[in-house]
Amino acid sequence: MRVVLDAMGGDNAPHVPVMGAVQAVREFGISVILTGDEELLKKELEKFSYPSEKIEIVPASDAVPMDEQPSKALKRKGSSIHVGLELVKRKEADAFVSAGNTGAVMAISLFTVGRLKGVDRPAISAVLPNLRSQTFLLDVGANVDCKPFHLLQFAVMGEAYARYVLGEKNPRVGLLNIGEEEGKGNELTKEAYALFKAAREKGLNFVGNAEGRDIYSGNFDVIVCDGFVGNVALKLSESLAGILAKILREEIERHFISRLGAVTLKPAIRTFKKRIDYAEWGGAPLLGVRAPVIISHGSSNAKAIKNAIKVAAQFAKSHLNEHIEENIQKYGKLNGC
Amino acid sequence: MRVVLDAMGGDNAPHVPVMGAVQAVREFGISVILTGDEELLKKELEKFSYPSEKIEIVPASDAVPMDEQPSKALKRKGSSIHVGLELVKRKEADAFVSAGNTGAVMAISLFTVGRLKGVDRPAISAVLPNLRSQTFLLDVGANVDCKPFHLLQFAVMGEAYARYVLGEKNPRVGLLNIGEEEGKGNELTKEAYALFKAAREKGLNFVGNAEGRDIYSGNFDVIVCDGFVGNVALKLSESLAGILAKILREEIERHFISRLGAVTLKPAIRTFKKRIDYAEWGGAPLLGVRAPVIISHGSSNAKAIKNAIKVAAQFAKSHLNEHIEENIQKYGKLNGC
Numbered sequence: 001m002r003v004v005l006d007a008m009g010g011d012n013a014p015h016v017p018v019m020g021a022v023q024a025v026r027e028f029g030i031s032v033i034l035t036g037d038e039e040l041l042k043k044e045l046e047k048f049s050y051p052s053e054k055i056e057i058v059p060a061s062d063a064v065p066m067d068e069q070p071s072k073a074l075k076r077k078g079s080s081i082h083v084g085l086e087l088v089k090r091k092e093a094d095a096f097v098s099a100g101n102t103g104a105v106m107a108i109s110l111f112t113v114g115r116l117k118g119v120d121r122p123a124i125s126a127v128l129p130n131l132r133s134q135t136f137l138l139d140v141g142a143n144v145d146c147k148p149f150h151l152l153q154f155a156v157m158g159e160a161y162a163r164y165v166l167g168e169k170n171p172r173v174g175l176l177n178i179g180e181e182e183g184k185g186n187e188l189t190k191e192a193y194a195l196f197k198a199a200r201e202k203g204l205n206f207v208g209n210a211e212g213r214d215i216y217s218g219n220f221d222v223i224v225c226d227g228f229v230g231n232v233a234l235k236l237s238e239s240l241a242g243i244l245a246k247i248l249r250e251e252i253e254r255h256f257i258s259r260l261g262a263v264t265l266k267p268a269i270r271t272f273k274k275r276i277d278y279a280e281w282g283g284a285p286l287l288g289v290r291a292p293v294i295i296s297h298g299s300s301n302a303k304a305i306k307n308a309i310k311v312a313a314q315f316a317k318s319h320l321n322e323h324i325e326e327n328i329q330k331y332g333k334l335n336g337c
Numbered sequence: 338m339r340v341v342l343d344a345m346g347g348d349n350a351p352h353v354p355v356m357g358a359v360q361a362v363r364e365f366g367i368s369v370i371l372t373g374d375e376e377l378l379k380k381e382l383e384k385f386s387y388p389s390e391k392i393e394i395v396p397a398s399d400a401v402p403m404d405e406q407p408s409k410a411l412k413r414k415g416s417s418i419h420v421g422l423e424l425v426k427r428k429e430a431d432a433f434v435s436a437g438n439t440g441a442v443m444a445i446s447l448f449t450v451g452r453l454k455g456v457d458r459p460a461i462s463a464v465l466p467n468l469r470s471q472t473f474l475l476d477v478g479a480n481v482d483c484k485p486f487h488l489l490q491f492a493v494m495g496e497a498y499a500r501y502v503l504g505e506k507n508p509r510v511g512l513l514n515i516g517e518e519e520g521k522g523n524e525l526t527k528e529a530y531a532l533f534k535a536a537r538e539k540g541l542n543f544v545g546n547a548e549g550r551d552i553y554s555g556n557f558d559v560i561v562c563d564g565f566v567g568n569v570a571l572k573l574s575e576s577l578a579g580i581l582a583k584i585l586r587e588e589i590e591r592h593f594i595s596r597l598g599a600v601t602l603k604p605a606i607r608t609f610k611k612r613i614d615y616a617e618w619g620g621a622p623l624l625g626v627r628a629p630v631i632i633s634h635g636s637s638n639a640k641a642i643k644n645a646i647k648v649a650a651q652f653a654k655s656h657l658n659e660h661i662e663e664n665i666q667k668y669g670k671l672n673g674c
Contacts, residue, residue: 131580141515144523178478178568186481186565212572216580228523229566231515233573235549240574243468243553244581 003312004093005305007036007044008063008080009100011298017099018044020305025054027306030313033093035060035080058083064104066298073104074111081105085112088291095292095312097283099300105293106142106286113290116321118328121146122288123154124227124295125161126234132218136162136171138287140230148191151175151224152199156327157287158222159204164318165285165311168221174210176225176233184209188226199331282307285315287324292316340649341430342642344373344381345400345417346437348635354436355381357642362391364643367650370430372397372417395420401441403635410441411448418442422449425628432629432649434620436637442630443479443623450627453658455665458483459625460491461564461632462498463571469555473499473508475624477567485528488512488561489536493664494624495559496541501655502622502648505558511547513562513570521546525563536668619644622652624661629653 003024007017014036021032022045031054034041038059045055060083064073076082081104087093089112098105106122115122125138138158143150155173162171175196177185182193193209200206210223215233225233282304283296292315296308340361344354351373358369359382368391371378375396382392397420401410413419418441424430426449435442443459452459462475475495480487492510499508512533514522519530530546537543547560552570562570619641620633629652633645 131583144515176569178481178565186563189565212569212574213576215573216576225569226523228515228526229569232513232549232562232566232570236552236570236573237549237577239550239553240577241581244578246468 001095001313001316002031002033002093003309003316004033004035004058004084004087004096005309006080006084006096006098006100006105007034007041007057008060009098009105009298010296010300010305011066011099012301013063013099014040014044016300016302017305019048019302020300021055021309022048022050023302023306024309025050028310028313029054030309031055032309033058033084033087035084035087036063037061058087060084064101066101068101068104070101070103070107073101074107079104079108081108082112085109085291085293089113094316095294097294097296097305097308097312099283099296099298099305099308102141102295105295106289109286109289109291109293116288116290116328117325119153119157119288119324121150121153122286123157124286125158125284126230127166127284128215128234128237130216130218133168133221134166135215135218135220136166136222137215137230137233138222138224139227140234140284141227142286143227144231145228146188146226148188148195151188151192151226152195152331153288153328155196155199155204155206155222155224156331157324158224160320160323160327161285161287162221164320164323165314166221170205171221172207172219173205173222173224174207174214174220176215176223176229177209177211180209180211182209192224202331204331282309282311285311290321292320338432338650338653339368339370339430340646340653341370341372341395341421341424341433342646343417343421343433343435343437343442344371344378345397346435346442346635347633347637347642348403348436350400350436351377351381353637353639354642356385356639357637358392358646359385359387360639360643361646362387365647365650366391367646368392369646370395370421370424372421372424373400374398395424397421401438403438405438405441407438407440407444410438411444416441416445418445419449422446422628422630426450431653432631434631434633434642434645434649436620436633436635436642436645439478439632442632443626446623446626446628446630453625453627453665454662456490456494456625456661458487458490459623460494461623462495462621463567464503464621465552465571465574467553467555470505470558471503472552472555472557473503473559474552474567474570475559475561476564477571477621478564479623480564481568482565483525483563485525485532488525488529488563489532489668490625490665492533492536492541492543492559492561493668494661495561497657497660497664498622498624499558501657501660502651503558507542508558509544509556510542510559510561511544511551511557513552513560513566514546514548517546517548519546529561539668541668619646619648622648627658629657 060080062078123139397417399415460476623630
């Protein structure tokens with residue numbers, strides 16, 4: 001198993017990606033190919049000890065800035081993203097990981113490896129912790145104006161990911177909506193509901209509409225929405241978690257620390273952060289392209305990169321993309337053509 | 338100032354609304370008219386002592402169930418909602434409060450008092466606490482498929498509410514979107530951005546796109562979105578606040594209580610809950626109809642009802658609706674006709 005890591009992607013590249021790669025090699029024994037500035041990467045690697053046969057550098061002369069338009073990024077054929085995805089396309093590697101520019105990773109994936117058969121649009125996803133396990137939410141930003149059949153394709157892809165990579169036996173799929181009952185929603189979700197119901201006849205475990213509260217309720221394993229709504233939900237969650245932790249910390253300090261002096265809250269806050277920390281999940285798949293691609297947060301630390309490499313390897317081992325193509329077929333003519 | 342309260346609305350009616358009314362009378366000296374089942378309300382009122390001239394019952398023979406379709410609810414001309422809004426229409430009262438069926442309150446408001454001049458669609462709003470003060474979010478569920486000019490009308494109404502009722506000097510208005518830059522977004526928000534920019538030329542303090550994280554950042558006083566996105570954001574927030582408090586509590590107990598024995602976390606948790614508790618805000622206005630209408634959570638406690646009555650009185654005093662009609666005029670031909 002060989003995972004390519006875009007060593008130039010992320011807010012703290014290449015230091016953090018290289019450290020993450022070294023950790024993945026040491027802990028999981030996964031072979032990693034780093035793409036990026038050869039001199040820089042060599043210097044970074046010298047800081048660590050690791051089994052040297054497990055990390056290889058494939059030079060890339062260019063890098064995509066974090067905020068560059070995907071259309072511009074596409075023109076940088078020598079970028080670490082482009083070089084990395086070409087390796088996967090040529091079967092010289094099994095999966096690709098980047099904490100870089102999400103839009104650029106998607107655009108270059110489409111350009112190099114292309115779409116899966118029957119998938120009109122790839123989706124970006126998020127793995128969110130809930131009280132029981134995790135909720136797989138998609139799309140979270142790739143597709144801001146969707147047709148109902150796009151949502152059904154997201155459902156098929158998300159269901160397969162939850163089953164074959166996250167290990168859910170029979171993932172419960174929900175359609176994000178503003179009420180539980182059939183007939184609720186906007187034009188998009190009302191029409192999508194009908195398609196989801198038809199797919200249920202053919203075996204999709206569609207359990208109905210999910211509401212905003214269900215993203216964290218644990219009542220659904222996969223929740224499907226358009227990329228606009230998903231993006232708002234994701235960014236809202238990330239900020240709210242931080243803000244609530246801050247407020248509660250202030251309150252506890254106000255009531256306790258003055259009285260308890262030396263007693264520190266650190267262990268509780270640390271474990272709390274770990275439970276709500278999306279970095280723990282490493283990254284989330286870009287689904288619908290002909291290669292296992294994992295996109296990590298731009299602010300990922302080494303641990304998140306390490307976990308993303310592990311997830312990428314699981315994705316590759318699972319033969320997920322074959323399952324997705326089969327299911328897209330199985331649930332009928334789902335595309336718009 | 339006389340506020341009508343739908344005493345049959347909410348999960349624990351009429352007990353909780355009556356208690357809330359008594360508290361509002363005692364604390365704020367506001368006169369309250371209760372609409373609902375006369376016998377039931379008399380019995381409830383007997384439980385409390387209060388200045389009797391300040392609470393009046395206007396009988397209503399019917400009540401709208403919490404989950405009834407608005408179209409059905411409209412036919413109950415004798416409902417506590419209908420009777421209450423008729424009182425406001427006939428100027429026998431100044432404002433209306435209900436913790437009942439939101440869709441029914443909106444439909445019956447449109448049927449009785451009607452829309453403000455220049456407003457195509459009323460909006461339901463939410464007052465959310467942020468790290469500095471509060472964010473006024475609208476629409477949160479009344480309008481799931483919007484046109485760009487609807488969003489601009491929401492902006493005008495929200496800005497006026499933040500200014501004249503919440504007391505913000507120059508409310509910063511944001512358009513909920515998936516990126517900060519102009520040009521980001523779906524078809525709706527891209528077109529709306531152009532309208533908001535044009536309104537900025539005429540004086541609207543439109544500061545740009547807001548992202549999901551900005552709902553709680555304190556960088557905006559008013560955030561505008563369609564009712565689908567707003568509803569998901571609101572329900573997500575409510576559930577996440579509860580879940581995070583629960584997780585953090587577990588973690589703190591795991592790390593501390595075993596060691597500290599009798600030390601209780603109650604004061605900290607209580608203050609925390611108060612800061613994030615939407616009930617503290619009492620309720621949120623239905624904007625765009627020809628009367629001050631406040632809608633409270635179905636699960637409101639007496640304190641939330643009391644605060645809602647206070648907010649309703651402030652709304653009535655502010656002459657908000659006159660300001661809204663002026664501003665809709667000022668910011669140009671904003672409706673779609």
